[in-house]
Amino acid sequence: MTGGTEQTAAPATGRRGRRAADLPTLVERARAGDARSVARLISLVEDASPLLRDVAAALAPYTGSARVIGLTGPPGVGKSTTTTALVRAFRARGQRVGVLAVDPSSPFSGGALLGDRVRMQDHAGDPGVFIRSMASRGHLGGLAWATPQALRVLDAAGCDVVLVETVGVGQSELEVASLADTTLVLLAPGMGDGIQAAKAGILEVADVFVVNKADRDGADETVRDLRSMLSLGGRHTRAGAWRPPIVRTVASRDVDSGVDEVLARIDEHAGWLASSGEGDRRRLERAAREVEAIAVTGLRERMGEVGGSVALEALAGRVVAGETDPYRAADELIAQL
Ligand SMILES: Nc1nc2c(ncn2[C@@H]2O[C@H](COP(=O)(O)OP(=O)(O)OP(=O)(O)O)[C@@H](O)[C@H]2O)c(=O)[nH]1
């Protein structure tokens, strides 16, 4: 990928008028690793451009090979620092890496998350790294919608690995977890992180736990808390299930950071995904959810058109007159969509 982060810092969101005829060229260039074209394609999907369908169709044949690794955890826990270290590790293996930093609370896109960008400058100018920040409040609202499209762009652009960092807490983290092949949940000593994590339900989605800032007091306690919570049950206690390992890291260190061990666990998890069939199952479920979300959005739009329509009023009239009941009327309405 030529250009690296410098060019992606200014995505071409202004080019909304791009004609469908340009798409094959854009996709071809993105596949050749041109960072500008990748940025443009992501902007198109993020903006829910009218070309979205065409973009999705054009990318489809070239997707399905990238490994998606999600990083989630409380604000300030060290997600970006860990992401940067992992990018370095994957690059050392000669792999192409994409990074999506998703901020569910931000109405901004492209230029958001300046802090992440600054830290990621480590990788600026590396043509094998593509970094993009995304806000989740797109036109259709919600992370689950735009992020998979952006992942697809990076996948088609030849990224072997895509790291997805989610900022924030709650439902959005869970949504991102559902997009990843392997989900890392980061915690740090203190801050009552363990309890927060349990509340947000992220313990259930973790494939690897990372207790970062292990240079601080209380790391042992955090590991203990985690172990005892994990012993209480959950999906990982079933026979043949993956038992999420707990790794301690000091991600901000250049040496002995523990990030190599995180990488080793990620690889082990990838092996388990392949041998257990869980990897295929996750991907199927991911696709099913995506199709469902798009279908439901389409139905909602059409229902919106139904509001106040002649058909609806006629059905309402028959309900009032006692000629039909609201359930049958609703069935009829759905049948008409
Ligand atoms: N002491 C210590 N500090 C760390 C460690 N890892 C990261 N930090 C520092 O913690 C701060 C937050 O790190 P980030 O990587 O930005 O954390 P984040 O989870 O990405 O933060 P948000 O994206 O804002 O949620 C930075 O100042 C890092 O330098 C660590 O292992 N030990």
Ligand SMILES: [Mg+2]
């Ligand atoms: Mg961050």
